[in-house]
Amino acid sequence: MAALNNAMLIRRELLTRMSRLLMNGELKLKVDRIPLELRPKDGDFSRCCIYKDRAMIKYKIMALLGFSIQDETDELIPLSEYVDKAFERTEISAQPLTVVDGVCSACVKVNYVITNMCRGCLARPCMVNCPKDAISFENGQAHIDHTKCVNCGMCQKVCPFHAVIYVPVPCEESCPVGAISKNEHGREVIDYGKCIYCGRCVSSCPFGAVMEKSHLVDVFKALKGEHPVVAIVAPAIAGQFRAPLAKILGAIKQLGFDDVIEVAKGADETTANEAKEFAHKMAEGQAFMTTSCCPSYTSLVKKHIPELKPFVSDTGTPMHYAAKIAREKYPDATVVFIGPCLSKRFETYMDPNTDLMLSFEEVGSMLVAANIDVGVSSAIDMDRNIDPTSRRYAVTSGVMGAVKEKLGGSVAITPVVINGLDKTTIKELKGYAKSCPGNMVEVMACEGGCVNGCSVIANYKVATRQVNDAAKPITE
Numbered sequence: 001m002a003a004l005n006n007a008m009l010i011r012r013e014l015l016t017r018m019s020r021l022l023m024n025g026e027l028k029l030k031v032d033r034i035p036l037e038l039r040p041k042d043g044d045f046s047r048c049c050i051y052k053d054r055a056m057i058k059y060k061i062m063a064l065l066g067f068s069i070q071d072e073t074d075e076l077i078p079l080s081e082y083v084d085k086a087f088e089r090t091e092i093s094a095q096p097l098t099v100v101d102g103v104c105s106a107c108v109k110v111n112y113v114i115t116n117m118c119r120g121c122l123a124r125p126c127m128v129n130c131p132k133d134a135i136s137f138e139n140g141q142a143h144i145d146h147t148k149c150v151n152c153g154m155c156q157k158v159c160p161f162h163a164v165i166y167v168p169v170p171c172e173e174s175c176p177v178g179a180i181s182k183n184e185h186g187r188e189v190i191d192y193g194k195c196i197y198c199g200r201c202v203s204s205c206p207f208g209a210v211m212e213k214s215h216l217v218d219v220f221k222a223l224k225g226e227h228p229v230v231a232i233v234a235p236a237i238a239g240q241f242r243a244p245l246a247k248i249l250g251a252i253k254q255l256g257f258d259d260v261i262e263v264a265k266g267a268d269e270t271t272a273n274e275a276k277e278f279a280h281k282m283a284e285g286q287a288f289m290t291t292s293c294c295p296s297y298t299s300l301v302k303k304h305i306p307e308l309k310p311f312v313s314d315t316g317t318p319m320h321y322a323a324k325i326a327r328e329k330y331p332d333a334t335v336v337f338i339g340p341c342l343s344k345r346f347e348t349y350m351d352p353n354t355d356l357m358l359s360f361e362e363v364g365s366m367l368v369a370a371n372i373d374v375g376v377s378s379a380i381d382m383d384r385n386i387d388p389t390s391r392r393y394a395v396t397s398g399v400m401g402a403v404k405e406k407l408g409g410s411v412a413i414t415p416v417v418i419n420g421l422d423k424t425t426i427k428e429l430k431g432y433a434k435s436c437p438g439n440m441v442e443v444m445a446c447e448g449g450c451v452n453g454c455s456v457i458a459n460y461k462v463a464t465r466q467v468n469d470a471a472k473p474i475t476e
Helices: 006-023 027-038 050-064 079-088 125-129 154-158 170-174 200-204 216-223 235-239 245-254 263-283 295-304 306-311 318-329 342-350 360-369 388-392 398-407 423-432 460-470
Strands: 097-099 112-114 135-138 141-144 164-166 180-182 188-190 210-212 229-233 259-262 334-339 356-359 415-419 440-444
Touching: 006 027, 006 050, 006 216, 006 360, 027 050, 027 079, 050 079, 050 210, 079 216, 097 188, 112 141, 112 154, 125 135, 125 154, 154 164, 170 180, 170 200, 200 210, 216 229, 216 334, 216 356, 229 245, 229 263, 229 318, 235 245, 235 263, 235 360, 235 388, 235 460, 245 259, 245 360, 259 263, 259 318, 263 318, 263 388, 263 398, 295 306, 295 342, 295 423, 306 423, 318 334, 318 342, 334 342, 334 360, 342 356, 356 360, 388 398, 388 460, 398 415, 398 440, 415 423, 423 440
Parallel strands: 229 259, 229 334, 334 356, 415 440
Antiparallel strands: 097 210, 112 164, 135 141, 180 188
């Protein structure tokens, strides 16, 4: 969803340092030194001073400890106290996001700006064509009165010198449902009544101000506990490391998990149930059916397109069925889902059979901290009973292809694939309630599928090739 950037690198560095300290039992002792180590005296800084940088790093660590920044009651409480609170908590938060207030204040709510490229031309098309008389000229330069401007963009379209530029607020621009906006203090606030947990705000913020609240401490606490801890791993993991899937799963188990179960095993059940449901609904004369694997999409329907709800499959997600398998096998276990995106973290909270989640970023940081080389780790025995199509759920058309193969031509499918949710595709989906061009619609919130979630660590095109390779039948 976003190109690698320095904000991501800082987040991963924090995750790695915290993981290493957790493994050594030193997080409480040394966590308060992390901001100082990352921004040493006389070192480089990215804001006004190292002290602002250190403060922002502290708040990012708070989020990675699983706290909302807005819950802070005393600025003098050290991170070590938050570590204690993290280990003491017994429940995770329902809302997986928090905004680091002091970081996001750098964005200004002004969309169109006239630069010094303005030549003060005689034609003055910007002023003549402005529908709100918001443009005037002073000393031969055009100026926009932002109290009148409605951001129609006409001035940008007609300027012959391209002197007018559009300045977005990246998180607001990227949100497909308008769930994030500035409050009266100029800070971004998330409206969870609108949010579909697609994670675009996390990926798009150039300051790293929108943070995913981590379950890292909770997982380490479980790994040190008396009960078994089981990892259920999403199919997209096959594209995250340059190693065979069996070695990737083996490396994850090496982190201390008692068992590792492929979510692709749950996808087998999703495919069977969805194929049966599709055949039944077509026989009843329903116009079409959409998939239900992506929690961002089902949240979109629930909050923004309720008229589409009757057409959404009632089948559970692969994670749901994999968690049931894990719970039946290990009734008293802590079940940890390992996945690619924010919406699955929300689903983890909602599903009664999953307890915690680690993102691919978090798992990658844990492997680095533990000095585990995925390429040379011990491979686990792969489950040969899993249908190869289930390991391909992570890429666009993967669900469609699995259902189509399951039906074997018994019911004709006219496919429609929504490859990523944005304002345009959401508008398309709203129209499908009245007239759909096909009878089965696969919807993925992320372009390319789960391999391009907001918490992945590999280029999604490379990851797609690796997932497709992993989805080939096991011959050895």
